[in-house]
Amino acid sequence: MKIRELAQLIEGMVEGNDNIDINGLSGIEKAKSGDLTFAIDEDRLAGAERSDASCILTNRTIRKSSKALIRVTNPKLSFLIIYNTFNAPKDRESFIHPLATVSDSARIGKNVWIGPNVSIEEGAEIGDHVIIESNSSIKKNCEIGSFCRIYPNVTLYENTRLQKNVILHSGVVVGSDGFGYVKDKGKIYKFPQLGRVIIEDDVEIGANTTIDRGSLNDTVIGAGTKIDNLCQIAHNVRIGKNVLIAALCGISGSTVLGDNVVMGGQAGIVDNVTIGDNVTIGAGSAVIGSIEKGAVVWGVPARPIAQTKRQMAVLSLLTKNFRKGGHLGKG
Amino acid sequence: MKIRELAQLIEGMVEGNDNIDINGLSGIEKAKSGDLTFAIDEDRLAGAERSDASCILTNRTIRKSSKALIRVTNPKLSFLIIYNTFNAPKDRESFIHPLATVSDSARIGKNVWIGPNVSIEEGAEIGDHVIIESNSSIKKNCEIGSFCRIYPNVTLYENTRLQKNVILHSGVVVGSDGFGYVKDKGKIYKFPQLGRVIIEDDVEIGANTTIDRGSLNDTVIGAGTKIDNLCQIAHNVRIGKNVLIAALCGISGSTVLGDNVVMGGQAGIVDNVTIGDNVTIGAGSAVIGSIEKGAVVWGVPARPIAQTKRQMAVLSLLTKNFRKGGHLGKG
């Protein structure tokens, strides 16, 4: 495809020779002649110019270049649009591997691909165009919506419900029993965990993340939400739409997150609190109470980020002055 | 069953019509007519009254209600007792799936259920009434006591020993090699990891938690202990009885925990320390030394909780005063 044709596809403005053929897409470090790459800042533009790339997708304000440019508002998004245009997912033909174990009472849609050693138990419903890869286990009465993709070694406990186009990476566990016990006279009794997990449309869950079933209600992950690897979502948690949760985060029981919340890696939230829409929680934060919508918090415990930074600065200055005064070690 | 009959079962006091038939148990949000639910405080009682529940289990001091009440000392425990009365686990018949691989030298007890794609290696001993679900791997010479339940995709390394009634959720790994190396002249050599993991009676381990085998001794998890999802228990750790460990905690090598210890989520403990009986460690704490029995600690690093809270309060006040004085930014 010619540079000029790609530019039309993404409503970009070409600078330089728009007649060059583009044969591939790549990151700056691996770009070869004939490739399109993208650069979101001056540093990366310089890198892209040193590469063999034939064309650079960049934004409208960046400097001119010796190479052909396509200027757009959001280069990364435009790169993605071009990628998706040339890499539409192919529909797999219906296939059930002879070493898969599929219950007679399971209902399997059209164009479903089921790999070796998959186990699908009684009453499960698998929608059209679903892919379930090797060694995954789908327990009783799970519902899996159309276009879901389940990578190897995933487990869904009974009654789990995935809506459409959900991606579960390897090692994900959905619907395990929550951490619910009753103590009485020094003994610990297991409390019934009877709810489900409901995962709405377009959710992606990272490798080895765990999502517990509700105790008496359900655990819900809202549409469009993306959860990274090794996160823990406890029983009865309700997460809104388009939430981003980075790796190693933990959300404790019955806590509610609004829409568009962002959590940095290794952050944690206590149980039974409410995090408003559009809240941003910095990496490593320990959230110990509810947070109003739109707040940006950070720290252990999490506070408005300006306050946490100021406390750190003050402590730093007090420590410096303390040192000058020579009190430390004598006090 | 009539309300009056349920009340007798749990030694509760009925207020209101004790002749109503109860057909099911549910949480407040999902309660329908004919259901029993429970309420541990006034707020939840109000919620339960707005629901269609026919009877509310509550404590002895809470206000009167328009609905039939059963008053008990611990409503959650009584709810559990009623639940267990009507939901006794059914014994499964002996079953070994044709796609399970069971070594000829493994010994399999009575009423054992083994799902598809389970692998049981040489010398393993599986007690009576054990359930091992699809895609789990039991390596050589493991011992699994009666009434254990192993969910899908679990791995037990060789020589692991589970006593009775242990529950392992999906993705659990027990007996993996500890993180033990010897450095010499810039190179890192793997040190032998030869011990076992011993898990005593009535332990429950959450999804994707990992427990390493001992290096030269054993790693031991005491009876009645419950560990949540995504925790790491390192080699040679010894955990006492009835300990509760929330998600994403890490316990480093050779550390010893007494009985009844409680760890909040994302807490960590360094290696080679001793945590006394009945210690409580707050969520997100970093424990860097031994802790006396009965202490309640929190923070990074963990200190007695009153001290940590006071330090936070003082830093907050100092920062506020600092701001008033206008020094910050000039200092």
Place this chain on the structure above:
Amino acid sequence: MKIRELAQLIEGMVEGNDNIDINGLSGIEKAKSGDLTFAIDEDRLAGAERSDASCILTNRTIRKSSKALIRVTNPKLSFLIIYNTFNAPKDRESFIHPLATVSDSARIGKNVWIGPNVSIEEGAEIGDHVIIESNSSIKKNCEIGSFCRIYPNVTLYENTRLQKNVILHSGVVVGSDGFGYVKDKGKIYKFPQLGRVIIEDDVEIGANTTIDRGSLNDTVIGAGTKIDNLCQIAHNVRIGKNVLIAALCGISGSTVLGDNVVMGGQAGIVDNVTIGDNVTIGAGSAVIGSIEKGAVVWGVPARPIAQTKRQMAVLSLLTKNFRKGGHLGKG
């Protein structure tokens, strides 16, 4: 083997009867008569003397003992050398379990052992002397070098490359999609994750650890590096040689670690920073910027360890003085 013969093997100096037969190796707590154990300090020497061990491996400066000693520079290393001498890994014969699913287009080396329910997809190349245990999934075009060992329930996504002698413990996921999205007008779009993971020689990866494939470049784990359980290595991360990463650590996207870096447990590093060679990062640290080579850092956020400790000491003193003055609670 006689004590004198063992001493020759490790260039040690015998004290006491060098004619005793040694039949086994063990840790202090389990040592029986005829066993060799080791003691790296006076406390452990006392413990070893109370045991039934017949000989104690120790260092050159420790006190004399009633038992036969072999004195060496590094007792733990010498113990390892003796262990390895008597426990050379045995080569397994070629074996592919009848319930393994191996693509016709996969190339399988000599003396490869493939367990039940393993899935090996199209184009995979498995080197000589590789062991792949039950229920592991190897996706398309993976390359696995000679002497690699893959425990049960591991997943390798397509194009993953393991060099020689790599150990992957159970539940490890290598090559899952990175957490890469583009936001536009409130919606979140998945960005292509097209790179590979390359794991160099002699790397060991702990149970349930996840390593994401590169987005447009590759994720690389350098030779000799050891990663503990439940760690997250994000897309495009490059880790140097002989790095040690303890459990529950997270390294964010595109961050670069030099050689010989050490990370304590539950530490995290933000994205797009560079950690120099020989840096040590204390347990629980939150690293929010690049770190110069050789630095030792700790804290939230991570700072030079002396500075973090001083700040903690100053805050502690200020809090104590504050209390004396009685201001807190009135302020």
